[in-house]
Amino acid sequence: MLQALYGAVESGLIYSLMALGVYISFRLLDFPDLTVDGSFVTGGAVTSVMVVSGVDPFTATLAGAAVGFIVGCITGILHTKGHINPLLAGILMMVALYSINLRIMGRPNIPLLNETTVFTMVENWWQTLNLQGIVMAPFEALGIAAYVPNSLDVLVAATILMIIVKKLLDFFLRTEAGTTLRATGDNQTMVRSFSANTNVYIVVGMGVSNMLVAFSGSMVVQHNGFADVNLGVGMIIIGLASVIIGEVLFSFGSDKIVRTTLAVILGAIVYRMIYAVALQVDFLEASDMKLITALIVVAALVVPNWLGQTSAKQQYKKSKANAAKQEARQGAAEGERSHATAQSHS
Amino acid sequence: MLQLNHIHKTFYPNTPDERQALVDLHQELSGGDVVTIIGSNGAGKSTLLNTVAGSIIPDEGDVVIDENDVTRLSEQKRAAYIGRVFQDPKAGTAPGMTIEENMMISLGRTKRRSLFRGVTKQLRQQFREHLATLEIGLENRLNTKVGLLSGGERQALSLLMATFTEPKILLLDEHTAALDPSKEELILRLTRDLVERHQLTTVMVTHQMEQAIAFGNRLWMMDEGKVIFEANDETKQDLTVGDLLDQFQAIRGKKMANDRALLTK
Numbered sequence: 145m146l147q148a149l150y151g152a153v154e155s156g157l158i159y160s161l162m163a164l165g166v167y168i169s170f171r172l173l174d175f176p177d178l179t180v181d182g183s184f185v186t187g188g189a190v191t192s193v194m195v196v197s198g199v200d201p202f203t204a205t206l207a208g209a210a211v212g213f214i215v216g217c218i219t220g221i222l223h224t225k226g227h228i229n230p231l232l233a234g235i236l237m238m239v240a241l242y243s244i245n246l247r248i249m250g251r252p253n254i255p256l257l258n259e260t261t262v263f264t265m266v267e268n269w270w271q272t273l274n275l276q277g278i279v280m281a282p283f284e285a286l287g288i289a290a291y292v293p294n295s296l297d298v299l300v301a302a303t304i305l306m307i308i309v310k311k312l313l314d315f316f317l318r319t320e321a322g323t324t325l326r327a328t329g330d331n332q333t334m335v336r337s338f339s340a341n342t343n344v345y346i347v348v349g350m351g352v353s354n355m356l357v358a359f360s361g362s363m364v365v366q367h368n369g370f371a372d373v374n375l376g377v378g379m380i381i382i383g384l385a386s387v388i389i390g391e392v393l394f395s396f397g398s399d400k401i402v403r404t405t406l407a408v409i410l411g412a413i414v415y416r417m418i419y420a421v422a423l424q425v426d427f428l429e430a431s432d433m434k435l436i437t438a439l440i441v442v443a444a445l446v447v448p449n450w451l452g453q454t455s456a457k458q459q460y461k462k463s464k465a466n467a468a469k470q471e472a473r474q475g476a477a478e479g480e481r482s483h484a485t486a487q488s489h490s
Numbered sequence: 491m492l493q494l495n496h497i498h499k500t501f502y503p504n505t506p507d508e509r510q511a512l513v514d515l516h517q518e519l520s521g522g523d524v525v526t527i528i529g530s531n532g533a534g535k536s537t538l539l540n541t542v543a544g545s546i547i548p549d550e551g552d553v554v555i556d557e558n559d560v561t562r563l564s565e566q567k568r569a570a571y572i573g574r575v576f577q578d579p580k581a582g583t584a585p586g587m588t589i590e591e592n593m594m595i596s597l598g599r600t601k602r603r604s605l606f607r608g609v610t611k612q613l614r615q616q617f618r619e620h621l622a623t624l625e626i627g628l629e630n631r632l633n634t635k636v637g638l639l640s641g642g643e644r645q646a647l648s649l650l651m652a653t654f655t656e657p658k659i660l661l662l663d664e665h666t667a668a669l670d671p672s673k674e675e676l677i678l679r680l681t682r683d684l685v686e687r688h689q690l691t692t693v694m695v696t697h698q699m700e701q702a703i704a705f706g707n708r709l710w711m712m713d714e715g716k717v718i719f720e721a722n723d724e725t726k727q728d729l730t731v732g733d734l735l736d737q738f739q740a741i742r743g744k745k746m747a748n749d750r751a752l753l754t755k
Contacts, residue, residue: 320605322605334584339599
């Protein structure tokens with residue numbers, strides 16, 4: 145169980161790249177982008193094909209991310225220049241990418257188990273530099289070494305990568321261009337009235353978003369040890385679930401960029417933990433996870449609304465009850481008065 | 491500063507809904523001129539403003555700003571010359587972003603947006619000084635989300651954002667119409683201050699005749715896509731609301747068909 149949770153943190157860190165991508169399209173650009181289901185696999189496909197043909201895994205990963213950037217830009221162009229509704233533009237890209245991914249891979253599944261990937265390279269460095277001993281020392285001193293997993297290499301490497309990506313993203317989103325990109329999702333009319341080409345910001349923003357998604361796909365493929373053309377099914381919902389979980393659990397009411405990106409990363413990790421726990425439950429199977437994910441998103445979208453409505457309803461009822469009471473009081477007072485006048489007349 | 495040369499604009503041409511919004515409009519403003527535009531609904535006031543801003547491209551004629559022909563420039567390119575405040579206080583600012591971020595975006599009107607840090611310490615100090623001139627306390631709320639401000643505060647911020655980078659032309663589209671009377675007065679006062687401070691060439695559409703007479707040095711009355719009456723520095727001095735209504739009736743042979751204009755005279 146403990147080992148499963150460590151694994152969840154590991155893959156959570158890798159999937160959080162994808163969650164950050166979804167955060168950019170969904171939240172910052174207000175663009176519900178379904179390209180994600182396709183571009184996630186595209187990143188993995190490009191990387192796995194390159195790795196298999198002997199390209200350095202770091203180059204292969206970067207190439208996967210770069211292709212993701214291009215794919216995202218195309219979705220953005222379909223919407224801005226082609227005036228296609230955002231949802232439809234995403235669906236079109238998703239469907240088109242399925243064929244393209246198969247073309248890139250040449251077959252539906254590519255195993256990477258005996259190939260050199262970024263993770264096997266990290267593992268090698270870890271061993272040659274004997275980092276395990278250094279990292280474990282404080283845990284051993286505290287006497288909790290037994291609770292720490294045997295190999296921390298991936299965890300440490302993924303954490304470092306995540307910190308770098310988060311810092312870069314935070315910086316970008318607070319630059320002049322990044323701030324304008326965020327405003328584009330907020331009020332396009334206003335951004336245009338200050339001489340910014342919103343189309344360019346949407347296209348580039350979608351590019352960056354899908355670049356992160358493809359980057360994540362490329363890492364996941366290497367982590368899993370295989371690429372599969374169906375890997376991306378439902379990915380957008382997983383990303384959305386991660387974003388929502390993060391916002392609900394970790395944003396603490398602040399919507400500063402630095403805080404929100406952290407929340408999204410943590411949300412992705414928590415999602416993976418839920419996944420790991422669900423797998424431990426006997427009557428649930430791995431394939432049920434998509435249903436659970438969908439339910440999480442539905443709940444996250446509906447419950448706040450529902451809570452708001454009930455409180456509004458209660459308030460309405462209360463105010464109505466008050467009004468009725470007041471009316472009754474007035475009615476009674478008037479009744480007395482008329483009664484009194486009637487008496488005095490008699 | 492602003493030349494409108496024989497501008498024609500027809501909406502829905504060759505259909506039963508065809509409507510001539512601007513008919514051979516030919517006007518010129520020199521630097522520092524402040525013109526107010528009044529007219530009934532559908533007189534072409536908004537079309538005129540949108541033609542200058544570039545949201546509407548005229549069928550014929552050119553728009554020249556500071557000797558640059560901008561007729562074919564897209565709305566966002568043209569915005570480099572133009573500051574704009576909309577009627578809806580929500581239209582001119584981004585609600586999910588802070589006051590300082592909004593102001594930073596407005597700075598980009600005149601220059602390329604870089605990949606350097608957006609809001610720097612220096613900029614923040616500048617923003618604070620500009621905001622202080624509004625005298626409504628926004629200078630202490632740089633990190634407040636604009637969505638949390640009141641309508642009046644948001645409109646004041648929109649106004650500041652549209653003016654402090656000194657555009658060649660300032661367009662005000664009934665920018666006080668959606669506010670309650672006390673806020674309306676505040677925004678009008680701020681508009682006067684800012685226009686004077688930056689010596690801005692201004693076009694203001696309004697539905698209030700008194701406001702139109704009191705504000706600025708020129709006045710255009712529009713009807714059916716034409717300027718049918720104008721007043722300049724000298725003639726505007728003695729103008730009254732009664733005069734305007736009489737003028738309209740004399741020229742058009744009908745009463746001014748604008749409920750709001752009548753109600754608010």
